[in-house]
Amino acid sequence: MTRLRKVIIFIFCIAISQNSEAQNPNKLLSLVYAKLNKTNNYSVDVNIKVDLPFIKMPPIHAKIYYKQKDKFNLVSKNIAILPKQGFVQLTKLINDTNSFTAMYQNNEILNGTKVSLINLIPLSDTSDVVLGKLWIDEAQQLILKSQITTKLNGTIITTYEYNTQKAFGLPDVMIFEVDIKKFKIPKAVAADINTTQKKEAEKIGKKGKIIITLTGYVINKGIDDSFFKKQDNY
Amino acid sequence: MFLKSTYNELLKIAYKPRSYIGIGGIILIISLILFAFRLDGQIYISILTGQFEQSLSFEGTILNGNLIAYIILQMLIIHVPLLIAFVTGDLISGEAAMGTIRLLLTKPISRTSILLSKFLASCVYTSVVIICLVIMSVVFGKLLFGTGDLIVLKSDGLIVFHEQDVTWRFFYGFLIAFLSLVTVASLALTLSCFSENSIGPIVSTMGIILLFTIIGTLEVPVFDNIKPFLFTTHMAAWRYFFDDPLSIKQIVYSICILVGHIIFLLLIALYKFNKKDILS
Numbered sequence: 001m002t003r004l005r006k007v008i009i010f011i012f013c014i015a016i017s018q019n020s021e022a023q024n025p026n027k028l029l030s031l032v033y034a035k036l037n038k039t040n041n042y043s044v045d046v047n048i049k050v051d052l053p054f055i056k057m058p059p060i061h062a063k064i065y066y067k068q069k070d071k072f073n074l075v076s077k078n079i080a081i082l083p084k085q086g087f088v089q090l091t092k093l094i095n096d097t098n099s100f101t102a103m104y105q106n107n108e109i110l111n112g113t114k115v116s117l118i119n120l121i122p123l124s125d126t127s128d129v130v131l132g133k134l135w136i137d138e139a140q141q142l143i144l145k146s147q148i149t150t151k152l153n154g155t156i157i158t159t160y161e162y163n164t165q166k167a168f169g170l171p172d173v174m175i176f177e178v179d180i181k182k183f184k185i186p187k188a189v190a191a192d193i194n195t196t197q198k199k200e201a202e203k204i205g206k207k208g209k210i211i212i213t214l215t216g217y218v219i220n221k222g223i224d225d226s227f228f229k230k231q232d233n234y
Numbered sequence: 235m236f237l238k239s240t241y242n243e244l245l246k247i248a249y250k251p252r253s254y255i256g257i258g259g260i261i262l263i264i265s266l267i268l269f270a271f272r273l274d275g276q277i278y279i280s281i282l283t284g285q286f287e288q289s290l291s292f293e294g295t296i297l298n299g300n301l302i303a304y305i306i307l308q309m310l311i312i313h314v315p316l317l318i319a320f321v322t323g324d325l326i327s328g329e330a331a332m333g334t335i336r337l338l339l340t341k342p343i344s345r346t347s348i349l350l351s352k353f354l355a356s357c358v359y360t361s362v363v364i365i366c367l368v369i370m371s372v373v374f375g376k377l378l379f380g381t382g383d384l385i386v387l388k389s390d391g392l393i394v395f396h397e398q399d400v401t402w403r404f405f406y407g408f409l410i411a412f413l414s415l416v417t418v419a420s421l422a423l424t425l426s427c428f429s430e431n432s433i434g435p436i437v438s439t440m441g442i443i444l445l446f447t448i449i450g451t452l453e454v455p456v457f458d459n460i461k462p463f464l465f466t467t468h469m470a471a472w473r474y475f476f477d478d479p480l481s482i483k484q485i486v487y488s489i490c491i492l493v494g495h496i497i498f499l500l501l502i503a504l505y506k507f508n509k510k511d512i513l514s
Contacts (some may be wrong), residue, residue, distance in 0.1 A: 054392065
């Protein structure tokens with residue numbers, strides 16, 4: 001009987017401690033950040049598939065270079081389209097713990113995985129970020145989904161899929177859901193002299209996706225700063 | 235005899251100073267465009283990408299030789315017909331005005347052959363203008379701005395073509411542009427048969443192109459049934475090669491309309507030229 005009581009108390013204590021960890025979002029975020037922080041630099045081959053309204057483009061191959069804390073460069077022979085809030089912003093946001101209040105909202109099941117939903121509310125009125133939501137797999141300390149709303153760039157929802165680099169918290173697939181506002185180009189600029197206004201109804205804003213598949217990570221092998229010198233688009 | 239007559243017509247075109255106005259004009263205009271884009275190209279790029287810049291960022295060399303060639307073709311294809319009409323509108327009426335048509339018709343060659351040789355010569359002149367356009371826009375564009383993927387701005391969105399997918403589109407695009415200009419040359423040549431001076435056919439050709447373009451641009455239902463049959467509607471058919479997916483049906487339809495116009499106009503010209511009284 002005493003033994004059974006001890007087991008019950010032990011299980012209860014574990015449950016309490018896990019629950020308190022789940023409800024301590026700052027601790028969870030610091031664990032996630034610690035995992036991401038294992039990566040000082042990396043390069044990775046990416047395949048970018050754009051499925052956006054009003055934009056047609058074939059998939060492209062590129063190489064991404066990243067270096068702590070926020071050096072990022074995409075190198076491609078082709079024109080690439082990326083979401084404004086891409087790769088670096090989320091890490092920067094989590095790192096800057098003094099700029100927001102993290103609030104645990106609830107637990108959810110996301111694609112069969114139990115996740116904690118953490119809200120990030122900025123402390124400053126002047127912050128570009130209005131609200132951040134992170135769906136975090138507590139067991140593996142991985143961000144499975146994020147929703148960042150900013151004043152300048154609207155809302156971008158990102159889903160992350162992990163496989164080869166779970167230990168570093170680096171995803172193999174990133175799916176960005178992008179909100180494209182109404183598209184309108186002056187007819188004279190587009191010079192489509194034979195089009196009519198019948199297509200006008202189709203030009204209302206829609207959601208689209210940018211799917212980025214990342215393969216062949218080379219992590220912490222050192223990257224020279226010269227890789228991050230950006231070229232102009234023109 | 236026909237080929238010799240065509241050769242003579244080409245010599246006549248080559249010796250007329252006005253024949254070089256078109257080529258000189260193209261060189262001057264494209265040089266100005268290249269200069270302007272070299273200095274202020276980013277303004278055009280912001281027009282291209284500005285609609286999406288709230289949520290997307292564009293990486294890579296957007297302003298490149300392919301984009302420049304596309305912009306130039308888009309800008310000039312409206313104005314080049316004027317340069318073609320300068321020369322082809324003068325082929326018959328110029329001879330009538332100078333009084334050389336009487337001498338021309340004394341040659342042992344039929345009037346039909348004379349007219350067709352003039353038409354062939356105007357096709358050769360048009361192809362020279364197109365080649366000049368290609369050299370100035372594609373070759374010089376790539377030399378000055380390098381090469382890269384092509385972003386095409388359409389009223390319903392952006393299309394990005396990979397660099398290796400662009401050359402054949404330009405090739406066929408320029409072929410359609412050539413066909414469009416030959417249609418204009420046929421119109422000017424036909425009108426030239428009705429006139430005794432050069433100005434009339436040239437101005438009439440431009441007037442017709444202007445009128446048809448206005449009808450094509452007006453979004454009024456009453457013209458909807460006419461628009462598909464106007465040759466000006468199909469002068470922009472080269473743009474179909476920059477669609478994704480490629481609209482083969484529309485391309486074939488445009489080619490048929492343009493070729494139909496050329497044949498119809500040549501038949502009118504042949505009828506008129508064969509019946510023409512030589513009074514000068």
